[in-house]
Every structure is written in structure tokens, then in C-alpha cells.
Amino acid sequence: MNAPASPYISFVWCGLQFYINGVSLLSGQPAVQQLVLDISGMTCATCAARIEKVVGRIDGVERVNVNLALHRASLAIIPDKTSMEHIESKIEQLGFKVRKRSSFTSKQELPVDADAFEIRRTGMRFMISFIMMLPFIWAMAKHHGFSSSLWVPDLIINPWFQLALATPVQFIIGLPFYIKAFHALKNGSANMDVLVVMGTSAAYVYSHYLMFHPSLGHVGHAAHEASGMGQHAALYFDASVMIMTIVWFGKWLEAVARKRTLGSLQQMYALRPVTAHVVRGGQEFRVPFAEIFSGDLLIVRPGESIPVDGYVVEGHSAVNEAMVSGESIPVDKQPGDRVISGTINTNGVLKVNAVEVGGSTTLAKMIGLMEEAQTSKAPIQRLADTISAVFVPIIIALASVAYAIWYLFLEPGEAGGALEKGIAVLLIACPCALGLATPTSILVGSGRAAHFGILFKEGKYLEMVPRADVLLLDKTGTITIGVPQLVGVMALNGSESSLLRTLAAAEQHSEHPLARPIVEAAKLKGLALPDCGSFAAIPGHGIRANVEGQVVLAGTRRWLLEQGVPQLPAFSRIERWEQQGCNIVFVAIDGVWAGAVALSDTIKPTSRKAVQQLTALGITVMMVTGDHRSTAEAIARQAGIRHVYAERLPEGKAALVKALQDQGSRVAMVGDGINDAPALSAADIGIAVARGTDIAKAAADVILLKNDLNGLIRMIHISQSTMRVIRQNLGFSLLYNAMAIPFAVSGYLAPWMACTAMAFSSVTVLCNALRLRRA
Numbered sequence: 001m002n003a004p005a006s007p008y009i010s011f012v013w014c015g016l017q018f019y020i021n022g023v024s025l026l027s028g029q030p031a032v033q034q035l036v037l038d039i040s041g042m043t044c045a046t047c048a049a050r051i052e053k054v055v056g057r058i059d060g061v062e063r064v065n066v067n068l069a070l071h072r073a074s075l076a077i078i079p080d081k082t083s084m085e086h087i088e089s090k091i092e093q094l095g096f097k098v099r100k101r102s103s104f105t106s107k108q109e110l111p112v113d114a115d116a117f118e119i120r121r122t123g124m125r126f127m128i129s130f131i132m133m134l135p136f137i138w139a140m141a142k143h144h145g146f147s148s149s150l151w152v153p154d155l156i157i158n159p160w161f162q163l164a165l166a167t168p169v170q171f172i173i174g175l176p177f178y179i180k181a182f183h184a185l186k187n188g189s190a191n192m193d194v195l196v197v198m199g200t201s202a203a204y205v206y207s208h209y210l211m212f213h214p215s216l217g218h219v220g221h222a223a224h225e226a227s228g229m230g231q232h233a234a235l236y237f238d239a240s241v242m243i244m245t246i247v248w249f250g251k252w253l254e255a256v257a258r259k260r261t262l263g264s265l266q267q268m269y270a271l272r273p274v275t276a277h278v279v280r281g282g283q284e285f286r287v288p289f290a291e292i293f294s295g296d297l298l299i300v301r302p303g304e305s306i307p308v309d310g311y312v313v314e315g316h317s318a319v320n321e322a323m324v325s326g327e328s329i330p331v332d333k334q335p336g337d338r339v340i341s342g343t344i345n346t347n348g349v350l351k352v353n354a355v356e357v358g359g360s361t362t363l364a365k366m367i368g369l370m371e372e373a374q375t376s377k378a379p380i381q382r383l384a385d386t387i388s389a390v391f392v393p394i395i396i397a398l399a400s401v402a403y404a405i406w407y408l409f410l411e412p413g414e415a416g417g418a419l420e421k422g423i424a425v426l427l428i429a430c431p432c433a434l435g436l437a438t439p440t441s442i443l444v445g446s447g448r449a450a451h452f453g454i455l456f457k458e459g460k461y462l463e464m465v466p467r468a469d470v471l472l473l474d475k476t477g478t479i480t481i482g483v484p485q486l487v488g489v490m491a492l493n494g495s496e497s498s499l500l501r502t503l504a505a506a507e508q509h510s511e512h513p514l515a516r517p518i519v520e521a522a523k524l525k526g527l528a529l530p531d532c533g534s535f536a537a538i539p540g541h542g543i544r545a546n547v548e549g550q551v552v553l554a555g556t557r558r559w560l561l562e563q564g565v566p567q568l569p570a571f572s573r574i575e576r577w578e579q580q581g582c583n584i585v586f587v588a589i590d591g592v593w594a595g596a597v598a599l600s601d602t603i604k605p606t607s608r609k610a611v612q613q614l615t616a617l618g619i620t621v622m623m624v625t626g627d628h629r630s631t632a633e634a635i636a637r638q639a640g641i642r643h644v645y646a647e648r649l650p651e652g653k654a655a656l657v658k659a660l661q662d663q664g665s666r667v668a669m670v671g672d673g674i675n676d677a678p679a680l681s682a683a684d685i686g687i688a689v690a691r692g693t694d695i696a697k698a699a700a701d702v703i704l705l706k707n708d709l710n711g712l713i714r715m716i717h718i719s720q721s722t723m724r725v726i727r728q729n730l731g732f733s734l735l736y737n738a739m740a741i742p743f744a745v746s747g748y749l750a751p752w753m754a755c756t757a758m759a760f761s762s763v764t765v766l767c768n769a770l771r772l773r774r775a
Contacts, residue, residue, distance in 0.1 A: 032062055035075040035084065041096040042068055043180060043251075046191035046392055050184070054090055058082055067439045095183025119255045126248035129173045132165050133245045136238035159211050159235055166237040170204050174244050190392040198396070199426040199751065200243050203236040206419055210235060236416070239423065239751045253763045271342035271363060276300075276307045279351075289358075296354045300345045309356035312337050317348030362705070365455075395741075399425040402745045410747075420751060424744040428737075428754035436762060437729030440769040445722030448775050453705030454715045461685060461701045463726075465719035467666050468685055471614060471712070472657065474671035475625035475632060478689060479639050479709070480601040482672070484514055484583060486521035488598040490573050499595045501527045503587050506545035506552040509535045514583055514599050515543075542585075553588040560588050568593050581631025603638050610709035611640045617716060620665075624653050626675060653679035670712065671700075687712070721775040729765045736761050 042048055048066040051073065055064045060081025066073045075087065088098045139156045155161050171178070177200075180193040277299040278287050284299060289307060292298070297313070300306050306319070318330035321343045330346050333339060339352055342363035358364065403422035411417045442459040449456060456462055473479050491499040504522035507515040509532055522529060534546040542555015553560055557568065565588045574596060577584055582598040614621050622643035625632050632646035645656055653669075657679050660667045669676070669683035680686030680699040688700035689707050704711035740757060743749050749757070 031079065032076050033079050035077060035087075037073045037075065037088075037091075038099045039066070039071055039073055039091065039096050040099075041180060042066075042071055043192050046184075046189060047096070047180075050094060050187065050189045050191070051091060051096065054094060054187070055087060058087060058090060061087070067443075068436060093183075094187055095180055116259070119252065119259060122248055122252040122255050125173050126245065126252045129169050129241070129245040129248055132169050132173075133238075133241050135165060136162070136241055140238060159237075162235060162237040163208065163211065166204060166207075166241050169241045169244050170200060173248070174200065177247075190396065192392070194392060195395065195426045196243070196247055198399075199423040200240040202419055202423055203240040203243070203751065206416070207235040207237045207240070210416075236419070239420070243423075243751055250758070250760065250762060253766075269367065271305050273305045273307045292354060292357045294354055294357050296357075298352045298354055300350045300352055302345055302347050302349070304345055306339050306341055306343050306345060306350075306352065307357075307361075308352065308354040309341050309361050310339060310352045310354045312339060312350050313353050314351035315349050317350050318346045319350075320344040320346055395426065398741065398745065399423075405745075406747070417747075421745065421747050423751040424747075424749045424754040425741060428740045428744040428749060428758055436765050436769075437733050438726050440766055441722055441726045441729060441772065444769050444772040445718055445725070445775070448772055449715065449718045452711065452714045452718075454711055454718070455703045455705065457701050457703075462719050462722050464666075464685055465668070465702070465716060466723055468619065468668040470620045470622065470660055470665040470667045472622050472624050472653075472660075472667060472669045472679065472683070473641070473709075474653075474669075474673065474676050475623055475627060475635055476601055477672040477707075478670050479607045479623065479641075480603050480635060482601065484517045484599040485602050486517050486597060487582060487600045487602065488573070488577060489595070490571065490597070491595040492593055493595075496595075497525065497527060499587065500525070500597070501529065502547050502550070502552060502589065502594075503554055503585070503597060505529045505532050505547045506535070506543060506554055508532055509545075510537055510543055512537070512543075514585060517599055518585070518597065550589050551591070553591075554585050557584075557586050560586050560593075563588075563591075565591060565593060579630065580634040581628060601635075603635060604708050606708040606710050607639045610713060613713050614709075614716075615640075619716075624648050624656055624679070626650075626653075650675040650678050654682045657682040670709075687715075718772075718775050721772055725769055725772055729768055732768070733761065733765065 039051065042051075048068045051066045052064050055061055055073070055075070060078045061075060062078060063076040064073060065075075073091075077084075077087070091098045135156045138150075139152055139162075174197075177193045177196050180191070181197040184191045184194055273289055275286050275288055276292055278285050278292060279297040279299060292308060296308075298308065298310070302317070312333050312335050314335060316332070316334050319333050319339060320330045321340065333350065339350070340363075341356070341361035356362070399422040402425045403418045406421050407413070407415060407418035439459075442462055445462055446456050446459060449462075476482055489496040489500050500518070500522050504519045504527065507518050508529055519529070530548050532545050532547055534544070536544045538544070538555070538559070541559035542553060545552050545554075553563055553565065561567065568586065574584065577596075577598040580600065582600040584596050584598050586596045587594045611621050620643065621641055622645065623632060623636050623639070623641045624645040626648055627646060629644075629646040632644050636642070636644045645652075648656065653671075653676065657667050657669060661682075661684070666685075667683045668685040668687060669679045670687045670689070671677075671680055672689045676688075677699040680688060680701075685702065686700040687702045687704060689704050702715065704715070736757075740749070740754070744754050
């Protein structure tokens with residue numbers, strides 16, 4: 001498309017092009033595009049490391065993270081230097097399949113359940129292999145004292161029959177391992193598939209060789225009367241079949257466990273409706289989710305999920321917001337109330353005006369943040385990645401050494417026995433458990449946090465949260481409700497209700513921030529407000545109005561004195577309000593003092609208890625605010641906070657964060673406003689509350705969807721539990737290999753036992769991570 005000819009429009013057009021392409025005119029940095037790819041075919045940490053290594057070398061790829069647990073890759077690329085097709089081609093050359101994830105507003109229905117297909121596929125391969133393995137188990141009964149008397153048909157111990165059973169298991173059921181091992185070796189690396197193929201192929205080929213050279217075999221293991229050969233030969237077909245069966249069994253268990261770890265994310269996707277009821281031109285239409293636009297009027301019936309963020313314009317109902325708040329009690333909604341996408345309408349019919357739709361909704365942002373957190377890597381995973389990169393070559397070398405030692409020194413000339421030890425070493429050690437230890441824990445932990453309305457932008461922040469020892473809290477909207485509330489009424493003449501009624505009547509046409517809470521307080525008390533006439537607002541001073549024939553003046557003390565109202569005597573109640581930092585509105589009726597009302601931004605009911613719990617966790621809680629010191633100190637006393645930094649501008653808040661960091665503290669900052677954004681960015685952990693500004697949310701690392709400080713307690717507990725499970729998983733994986741490999745080298749583990757231990761090590765790591773679902 002050519003740019004328009006008009007100079008002015010051309011200027012605007014160029015500006016739009018710079019905006020669309022994300023090019024910063026000041027920094028000159030090229031646009032960076034974020035991509036998320038689904039990658040199938042990965043079997044262990046080595047696969048993930050190989051993809052990262054190859055893709056990371058592509059010119060134009062700024063960042064690449066591959067998550068083995070999710071089978072997903074997150075990339076940051078410069079479109080001008082590389083293309084999506086080129087990246088896909090490189091990954092496919094490594095032997096993996098790639099699919100770009102569709103956007104949230106895609107017209108497709110819910111994402112294809114690839115995990116269910118994987119469970120069925122691996123389960124089918126395991127069952128076929130298991131059936132083929134049963135005759136070998138029967139034949140093995142002859143070689144154990146307690147079962148030697150069991151009748152075994154001659155057919156089962158016939159080498160040709162065993163060859164017929166082992167061949168399809170080895171080369172048809174096991175074909176995926178050969179393909180992946182081939183691609184791995186072709187690209188100069190080795191993974192779990194290489195270990196499995198080497199171990200099973202060695203057993204199969206050696207047994208096949210012994211069938212035609214029986215004199216080289218030895219009696220034992222699976223000695224058979226070779227059909228037509230007249231000699232005993234030790235065959236290992238049973239080892240290759242059992243290894244394949246156990247590996248597929250382990251993969252099936254992994255697929256089942258992985259599906260459970262993705263439960264939170266899948267529940268989020270399930271909350272997104274496929275269609276919605278929209279009113280256009282006075283008629284109701286059922287339209288696809290992707291065709292809902294901002295400004296549409298939607299009808300949400302009982303039991304339906306609310307598809308957009310918006311406001312109720314008609315109807316009353318209770319909405320289950322557990323997805324956002326973690327609380328199971330439905331929240332009553334009426335005209336004017338905000339509703340959130342993904343929440344469930346329980347009983348009444350609501351008409352909702354759509355404000356945020358598609359990828360801009362709260363639900364879409366939650367899913368995006370969860371996927372980003374689960375795809376990114378925590379710093380603790382660097383150890384696992386480093387070990388995994390050299391793990392398989394070391395194991396192959398150890399297996400070769402074990403074979404040589406047994407064949408040359410411990411059992412000279414016994415190739416079969418030495419082969420068993422080498423195969424056992426190949427199979428006992430696997431980088432799967434090591435590679436799954438961290439990502440699965442982060443996957444489940446971040447999903448559990450999202451259930452309580454806590455969104456981590458990256459998985460690394462799960463690791464960083466427990467390290468914070470100083471917590472800075474903004475006052476307004478974080479500790480306090482964020483809007484003024486009427487906290488006191490003092491009437492000099494008449495009742496307090498009468499004064500409040502008259503003042504609210506005078507204020508009902510005012511646009512001052514203090515007017516609305518006065519009017520709302522009067523209505524809450526059931527006071528009927530009379531009409532107001534001759535209203536006038538004097539900016540910075542107060543209002544003048546006529547109510548029921550009386551001239552009402554309301555505003556600052558100084559302004560009322562300037563209007564000729566006599567000096568107000570001293571009252572201890574007013575002095576107490578001033579000490580507490582309240583906003584005081586003085587009232588005079590017909591030139592005579594009538595009284596005063598106090599308004600204050602009160603603390604949230606949960607703030608004090610949350611501060612006490614944070615302090616009990618060993619965290620130093622501080623308040624930092626731009627408000628006056630008297631107001632800040634009054635709120636701090638109510639919340640139980642000892643350290644107060646008041647009258648701080650945005651740069652002052654950021655400077656405080658830097659000063660604390662220079663003292664060796666790890667600082668977490670909680671805020672909600674534009675003025676908090678610099679401090680949120682400077683802090684080790686920036687935490688924004690749900691009702692905060694978009695700028696604050698963009699600067700933060702964690703977002704609390706529920707607007708109270710209890711989320712901080714849950715965030716810390718879940719982060720601590722996640723890190724504890726990660727350390728347990730890494731410790732188990734390393735300890736398992738450190739203990740198991742010497743047993744295999746020493747000849748105390750048969751190949752099938754080693755393979756079983758290898759499979760269950762991965763399953764153990766997954767099951768341990770699943771415990772976080774109850775955190």
C-alpha cells in the first residue's frame with residue numbers, strides 16, 4: 001500500500017508505521033516480535049537444549065526458551081532478520097513437529113487437546129508391547145527357583161518364536177525412538193532416545209547373532225533349546241521387549257501426569273465461551289466469540305460464562321468470580337457494576353455493555369501471563385540445563401567402560417554378561433527427571449497461583465519472591481480502599497442526620513471528589529434528599545447552594561471565614577480528625593456554623609492482618625506514599641506499619657528502592673498508580689494490584705487480581721512451596737543418578753530393572769510437582 005500524497009497525512013502515516021512496527025525513534029532499536037510455538041516429539045531435557053542451541057544461533061532470534069513440560073517454545077525475534085518459516089524449518093530438521101499457537105481471538109474452538117491424543121497413542125503402544133511381552137515373562141519362569149516347576153510350552157522358548165515377537169516390538173512399536181535418535185545423532189547430539197535405541201538394539205542384535213552362532217553363548221539368563229540347532233544359547237530378546245514396554249509405560253504415565261499439570265491452564269481456556277448472545281438493531285443474535293466488538297450489548301443467561309469485560313446495564317444476578325478472586329461466594333451484580341470475562345453468571349439474566357473484548361479481556365491476559373510464566377525459565381534451572389547438556393555423552397562413555405571392564409577383567413570373554421551391564425548403565429541414567437524437575441513445578445505452581453488471582457509474568461519470579469526481605473506498600477489503593485469514605489459527622493445544632501441530609505442535598509450536583517461519598521453516605525442511611533437550587537462551585541474553596549430556602553456554604557474553614565461566618569470554636573473531635581489526616585468539610589447554614597464532616601481513605605479490612613502475617617514471615621513492611629506525613633502516619637498506625645516514608649514523588653519512591661537495594665536488601669514493591677511505576681520497575685519484584693493503572697501493571701512482575709493484601713500472603717506461600725518442590729525434584733534426580741549408576745556398573749541391576757527405575761524417576765518428579773495443586 002502506498003502512503004497518501006498529502007504531506008500532513010503522510011506525516012501521520014509514517015508515525016503509524018513506526019508505531020505498528022514497534023520501532024523506537026529515540027533508541028533506534030528494531031521491533032521485536034514474541035512467538036509461542038507448540039513442539040511435539042521432545043523426550044528429554046537434551047531435546048529441549050538442542051532446540052535452544054540451534055534456534056538461538058539463528059540471526060534475528062533474540063531469545064528462545066523451550067519448556068519440556070509444556071512441549072512449548074517462547075521466542076523473541078526480529079522479523080526483519082528472520083522469519084517464522086525459517087525457524088520452523090530449522091526445528092523440523094531436528095526431527096520435531098512445530099505448530100504456531102493460535103491467538104486468543106481465533107475463530108477456532110478451544111485448543112485441540114493434544115495431551116489426550118498423546119495419552120491414547122502411548123497407551124496403545126504400551127498395551128501392544130505388553131501383550132507381546134507376556135510370553136517372555138512366562139518363559140522366564142523356568143529360570144527362577146520358586147517358579148521353575150511351572151509348565152512352559154516349547155513354542156514360547158523357541159528362538160524363532162521369540163524373534164518373531166521381538167522384531168515388531170523393536171522396529172514397529174519402537175520406530176519413534178529410532179527416528180528421534182537418528183535426528184539427534186544427525187545434528188551432533190544425543191538424547192534419551194539414543195540411550196534406549198542403543199540398549200535395546202544391542203540386546204536384539206546380539207541375540208539374533210547368537211541364534212546363528214550358539215557356541216558363543218552361555219547357559220543362563222534365558223537358555224533355550226535352540227530349534228534345529230541342538231545347542232543352548234543365551235538370548236536377550238526378552239530384555240529388548242521388556243525395555244521397550246517399560247519405556248512406553250513410563251511415557252504413558254508421564255502423559256497422564258502432564259495432562260494433570262496443565263489442568264489450571266485448561267480450566268482457563270474452558271472458561272472462554274465459543275459463542276455469545278449479542279443484541280444488534282434491537283434483535284438478538286448468536287455470534288462467535290471472535291465477532292464480539294467493544295460497545296456491543298450482550299445477554300448473559302444463568303449458567304453462562306461472561307465473555308467480555310464490561311458493565312451491567314440491566315438485570316440483577318450473582319456472579320461467581322472464583323476464577324479472579326479465589327473466593328467461592330458469588331458476588332451480587334446490578335446496573336453499573338463491573339463484570340469480568342470468564343466469571344460465571346449463576347441465577348439472573350444480565351445485559352452487559354462490552355468494554356474489553358478478545359485478547360484485551362482479563363481472561364485473555366490471565367492466560368497470556370500464565371503461558372509466559374510457564375514457558376520462561378527460572379534461574380535455578382540453569383544447573384539442570386548445564387548438567388543435561390553433557391549428560392547423555394557421559395552415560396554412553398560410562399556404559400562403554402562398564403562393558404570393557406566386565407568383558408576384559410571381571411568376566412573375561414563373557415560378552416553377554418558384559419553387554420547386560422552396559423545396557424543397564426545406558427537405561428538407568430536418563431536426563432528426563434532432571435529436565436522435568438523445574439518446569440513442571442513452575443507449571444503447577446503458577447497455575448495454582450492463578451487460581452487465587454495471582455499472575456506471575458515469568459516463572460523466574462516464583463523463585464525471586466521468597467528472597468525478598470523488604471516489602472514497600474503504596475498507601476492509596478493498596479493499603480487503603482482508594483476512595484474517600486465518610487468517617488464522621490459533627491452537628492452543632494440539630495441532629496447529625498439532619499446536617500448530613502442538608503449537606504448531601506447541596507453536594508449532589510458537585511463534581512468534587514469529596515461530594516460523591518457524602519451523597520452516597522446519606523443515601524445509604526435512607527435519607528431522602530431535597531432539591532438543590534442556585535448551586536455554585538468555587539474551585540479550591542467550596543460550594544454555595546440553596547436547600548429548602550436555606551443558604552448552605554460548605555468547604556474549607558478559611559473560605560467560610562472569608563464569607564463572613566464567625567470563628568469556629570475549638571473542638572477536640574475536629575482536632576482528632578485533623579491529626580488523623582482526614583479531609584474535613586465545614587458547613588454553615590444561613591451564615592451560622594452548622595457543623596463539619598470528616599472524610600478519609602480508610603484501610604481495607606484485610607490490610608492490618610496481612611501486615612501482621614507478613615511481619616511474622618520475617619519481612620520488613622514499609623509504607624511509601626506521596627501523601628502528607630500526618631495522613632500517612634495515621635494510616636500506618638491503623639495498619640500496624642512502623643516504617644513510613646511520606647511525601648515521596650515518583651522519583652523519590654524509585655530512589656528509596658535503590659537506597660534499600662544498596663543496603664543489601666531485596667525489595668518487593670506493591671502499588672497501583674502511574675506514580676508507582678518507576679518504583680515497580682526498580683524493585684527486585686514489582687507487584688501491581690488489579691484495579692491499578694495499565695502503566696503500573698506493565699511495570700510490575702506480578703499482578704494481584706484480587707484487590708487486597710491477602711494475595712501477598714498466598715503469593716509468598718505458593719512461591720515458597722514451589723521452590724521447595726523444585727529443590728526436592730532436583731535433589732531426587734541427582735541423587736537417583738548418583739546412586740543408580742554405580743549399581744548398574746556393578747552388575748546388581750538387570751536391564752529391565754534399570755529401565756523400570758528410569759521410567760519411574762520421571763513419574764516421581766511429576767507426581768511430586770502435582771502436590772502443588774493443594775498449596
